[in-house]
Amino acid sequence: MDKLDHGIISLLRQNARAGYGDIGAVIGLSASAVKRRVDRLVADKVIRGFTIQVDPSVDGYATEAYVELFCRGTVAPAELRRMLSDVPEVVDASTVSGSADAIVHIRSRDITSLEAALERVRNAPNVDHTRSSIVLSRLIHRSRD
Structure with missing residues (x-):
């Protein structure tokens, strides 16, 4: 994992529904590059799931x-x-x-x-x-x- 992967994870922790384009705008990647990285993080089981938190x-x-x-x-x-x-x-x-x-x-x-x-x-x-x-x-x- 590099600095960009950590940035993606940080943004997804704040909002798991964030769009790839929105994430890419913050960390300096295209939406497709963010999607490829997220897919790899899921395949590598770094990201174990996406969820909501309800009060x-x-x-x-x-x-x-x-x-x-x-x-x-x-x-x-x-x-x-x-x-x-x-x-x-x-x-x-x-x-x-x-x-x-x-x-x-x-x-x-x-x-x-x-x-x-x-x-x-x-x-x-x-x-x-x-x-x-x-x-x-x-x-x-x-x-x-």
């Missing part, structure tokens, strides 16, 4: 929390993934360093459904306890997928 509140998922998950003993990441996959409100989860075993991002319709999702997480095998923080306002959100 979760549109679908009624305006309540969110970050949950620290503490397990009894050692639990493999694959096991954590399996048990958290059973809770549809879990939108993101990662193992972490520090005292918690994982950080879980939950989105729900309201506090009642958030509490129910937290209860399902807490009742999973090997979960000792959780510590939750409910999001009050989102300050910065950057997607770097």
